[in-house]
Amino acid sequence: MKNKGLFFILMVINALVLAACGSDNSGQSGSTESSGKSDQKWTEVQEKKELVVGTSGTLYPASFYPEDSDKLTGYDVEIMREIADRLGMEVKFEEYGVDGLLSAIKSGRVDMVINDMEVTEERKKQFAFSDPYKYSYSTMIVREDGLSGIEKLEDLEGKVAGGGATTVFAEISRHFGAEVKTYGNVTNDVYLRDVENGRTDLIINDYYLQSLALKALPEIEVTLHPDLKFHPTNSAIVMPKEADTLKQKVNETLKEMREDGTLTKISKEFFGGKDASKKPDEEIREIEGLDL
The missing domain is CATH 3.40.190.10 (Periplasmic binding protein-like II)
Known part of the structure; x- marks a missing residue:
């Protein structure tokens, strides 16, 4: 049996390349092959x-x-x-x-x-x-006391972010100068307690997932940053x-x-009565200069 967890994602793989050559008949054959695949x-x-x-x-x-x-x-x-x-x-x-x-x-x-x-x-x-x-955006979990010293995304310079090694959220953290501490397939309390005790300073992740993780573990002294909403996402x-x-x-x-x-x-x-299948109405900051 497993417990509730907060975990993160990203992906890589290869593409299919089809080559066509010669006569009209060859082109038709290539089209048939593509359709078959x-x-x-x-x-x-x-x-x-x-x-x-x-x-x-x-x-x-x-x-x-x-x-x-x-x-x-x-x-x-x-x-x-x-x-x-x-x-x-x-x-x-x-x-x-x-x-x-x-x-x-x-x-x-x-x-x-x-x-x-x-x-x-x-x-x-x-x-x-x-x-x-699902439509959402990214938010940031920080310590309740002083918001981990972060007022804006640019304040991530020199901070330590918890996350998966190959996630979009890790890329955002690195883009703003944070070091990323990576984890295996662990549950959300591990991430949150590391922010609370200072081993990390923040966690960037999906708004809905982070909101519910905090609701599930109210005893851990961390919070969603009240001012930072960024990187609109589609799942x-x-x-x-x-x-x-x-x-x-x-x-x-x-x-x-x-x-x-x-x-x-x-x-x-x-999602606690919220409809994540519709685009949010909030103003969300797009991150410039980061090719995701």
């Missing part, structure tokens, strides 16, 4: 009637084990269960540390990944992403680059779930 993953999952999905199981409230329970749940998990059900398939979750999730797609161990994965232009070159199922399901038909089926299902209110219902269940 784009349908291959969909055909594969249809035949086995099962979606194998990578997730961490430690990211509260997206993918986690409730206290005293051995059943995986969370916003992302329940969205994926609903998608699989509407596609007439079973779903099997495979758990990996955040830095291993995308490698699992590359190796073919999973068909897709759902774990609050942020969509970036660089990653879109290497993966297929569904339409977003989506990640698939192999060439899985066009699978992506289409997933997007069609997500659209149905958005229109019939299912995404809103699941979000409010896991």
